[in-house]
Amino acid sequence: MKKKISLQILFLFFFLVQFCYAQVDVVYNDLVWSDEFDTDGAVNTTNWFHQTQLPAGGSWFNGEVQHYTNQIANSFVETGLLHIVAIKEPYTDQGVTKEYTSARLNSKFAFKYGRVDVRAKLPLDSGTWPAIWMLGKNVNEDGAYFDAEFGTTDWPACGETDIMEHGIFPSQSINYVQGTLHTPSSFGNSINNGGIVANDLANTYHIYSVNWSPFQISFLLDGVVFYTYNPTVKNPNTWPFNKEQYLLLNIAMGGIAGTLDTNFTQTSMDIDYVRVYQNTLVDTERPNNFTATVGAVTSSSVELLLNATDNSGNIAYNVSYGTQSFSYAGTSGVQKSVIISELSPNTNYSFSIAVNDLTGNTALNNPIVLNATTTAVLGCNGTDTEASQGSFSTGYNYAFQTLGTDVKITFELLDTDRVGVVAYLWRQSPFAETPMTNVSGNIFTKTITGQILGSTISYAVKFAYAGGLSVTRYFTYVVGSSCSLGIENPSDFKSSYYPNPVENILYLQLANDQNQIILTDLLGQKQVEDIVKSNHTIDMSSFKSGIYFLKIKNSDGIQNIKIIKK
CATH class of the missing domain: 2.60.40.3080 (Immunoglobulin-like)
Structure with a gap:
């Protein structure tokens, strides 16, 4: 009976793990590196390095006020937990005295692609900034563990993955944590982030995870994805995440984390374990049954229909044309629809498509080359002077363009005697007024989405400017047509x-x-x-x-x- 119950529990655990991580694109199953913190005393120096060297100028980044030390009081293992402790105490190192100490640990292990799980309990003290994060092994940062041998690349070109940060989001709940990515395309106050409000961070252990594949990076709290980064274009500016990274654990103090309480004495981040998973099974089997065909073609896009099978279950499609190159994740045996957009109308394109599995095995029939010609622009354009309100001295240009089930509407005011021009799109029935986006000069655009091909729409534009306004006549347009605009009645x-x-x-x-x-x-x-x-x-x-x-x-x-x- 006990054996049966144990098997049921094991099955339930396996099911829950698979369910939780089914939200990610690649599931990593094999534990390749960990620290369970089961030996009391100093931190295991086989796994961890204390980063203590101050940056040039004598202060850590972001206005932080702590010294990072290798004192056992700032980082130690006790009763199965790693304690990273921030303390209020005067401390002199490298000729600089500071009033606070903490610890910053670098893992001596670096890896490319996989999943990281860290089970931890966080400090909530004002002015503290606990973090679980990763940096590129190639980061040029004096004093970092890998710098002397591999530090060839400045931040943020090395890539930074913040698995968990807390304490630097004053407008959020005290239980808010965030995952963030820093790249050359967005760093510092990076737009590439997502956050979540957890339950009782101070008293409850949570599992902070990142799932990193060649295609996307997903952040998870207790096995549930709350943010995924997957830029359409992956290049050194947006995707420096194709090289090894290492782990960092630390508590920073002050600076952008805010002012420390005058009664602060000490606090700690308590970590139960750190685990890294990858898929280690040696895979020598090539992807098979690789096919690629052209799907729907518009004036600005070409659809590629891709399929292949592989014993691993995961497929990587690599599509290139001209100077552009993109990678897409796929599932073995499941057709993948890839839309190549922002193309020029009435233009022939040659697409080279190759497939490989995550080990790098390639299909025998790589690459497949497909040619497709985009259609002429489905739209109408012209110049007019007629006004339904006010008047025009010169007139305006107009254009209606169908893009799939969207219609892009662009108007340009040609009057040169108007100052401070803004534009609003007017819908005729039922009436609605929507601000338009300024492209340049007096050119404004707005895209209306979810239109029905063959339906008729009717719009005008209000140009507002210093001292008055002018409204164009209403134009009717049949969605999906490449004709001149129809008459109003x-x-x-x-x-x-x-x-x-x-x-x-x-x-x-x-x-x-x-x-x-x-x-x-x-x-x-x-x-x-x-x-x-x-x-x-x-x-x-x-x-x-x-x-x-x-x-x-x-x-x-x-x-x-x-x-x-x-």
């Missing part, structure tokens, strides 16, 4: 078309004797273009089922019609 047309939906023949009855017609598919590609009389038919029997757009242009104006082919 399509009912002015005396034309009919039937049947719609159509299966074979589309009949047109037009009021004018001479009409230009253009029929395009959903991607803006012309299917029919002709000059026709008032009675005309279009044979659509061989067309694929879907949505088409018919533009009719004559002396009455322009009419846009959505045609559905059965």
Whole structure:
């Protein structure tokens, strides 16, 4: 009976571990380095190095006021716990006297990719800054453990991973902790961060984790992801995380952590264990069944559909074109859709795609090269002077562009006698006013999302400036069309078309004797273009089922019609 219960508990533990870490992209299972702190006394010098050398100038960074020491009073092991202790005491070292001491430990172990778990209880004293973090092994920092042999790269180009920081977020709850990444693209007050409010940090042990793969870095509290960093473009500016890093444990004091209480005497961060996991199974099997095809193509994007299988379960796709290169995580046997965006319209692109597993084994048919040509811009643009309110001395440029299910609307005020110009997008029905983003000069843009292809939208722009305002006329636009803008009141047309939906023949009855017609598919590609009389038919029997757009242009104006082919 006891054996059965033990097996049930073991299964439940395994299930919970797998459930918690299923939120990350790569699960690391093999313990490769740890310190359980089960020997009382001094810190294990096989695992840890005391970093005590002051930076140039005699003070630690961020206005901190402590000396880091190797005194046993500042870092010791007792009853299965590592205690990092911050103390108020005068201490002189390297010719500098400070009023506080603490400890800063460097791990003598460095690694690339894996998961770190640290179970700890934190101090909440005002002015203290406990941290569990990592730096690139190549950091050029005098006095750091790896500096003498490997310190070739200045911070932040070495990359910094703050697994847990507390005490430097005055606007947050006392139980708030944060994970942050510092890179050349964002450092100091980095935008690459996420935080979470934990339960009773001072009296409860929590597990602070980071899961670091070649594709993304996820931060976890007690096994639950609360922030993931995965920049679209991974280069030295955004992703210096392709080299080994080492661990640091410390309590900083003062500076940006705030003022220490005058009654402060000492406090500690208590750590139960530090564990690093990787996947150590030697994998010599190549990815198989590698395929790559082109999916949906727009004027600014190409979809790549990728698939491969691998015994490890994890796939890495590497896509390059021109000077650009991107990596994407995939799952064995599951098709991966990759959208390459910000492309130029009506342009041919050649994509080279290779696949490998996380060990580096490559597919035999690497690389697969795919060619795709983006479509022409699905949109309308022009220049006008008409105003629905106020007036224009010169006029304005306008453009409507369909991007997938979004429409990018851009207006430029051409009047040169306006000062302090701002712009607002006006929706006709129901009325709404939305600020537009200034691109440069008097050019403003706004993208409206989640539009239905074939639907008609109507917008104007209000330009406000010192001393007044001017509002353009309303423009109607058929989402997904590459036509000129339609007339404001399509009912002015005396034309009919039937049947719609159509299966074979589309009949047109037009009021004018001479009409230009253009029929395009959903991607803006012309299917029919002709000059026709008032009675005309279009044979659509061989067309694929879907949505088409018919533009009719004559002396009455322009009419846009959505045609559905059965």
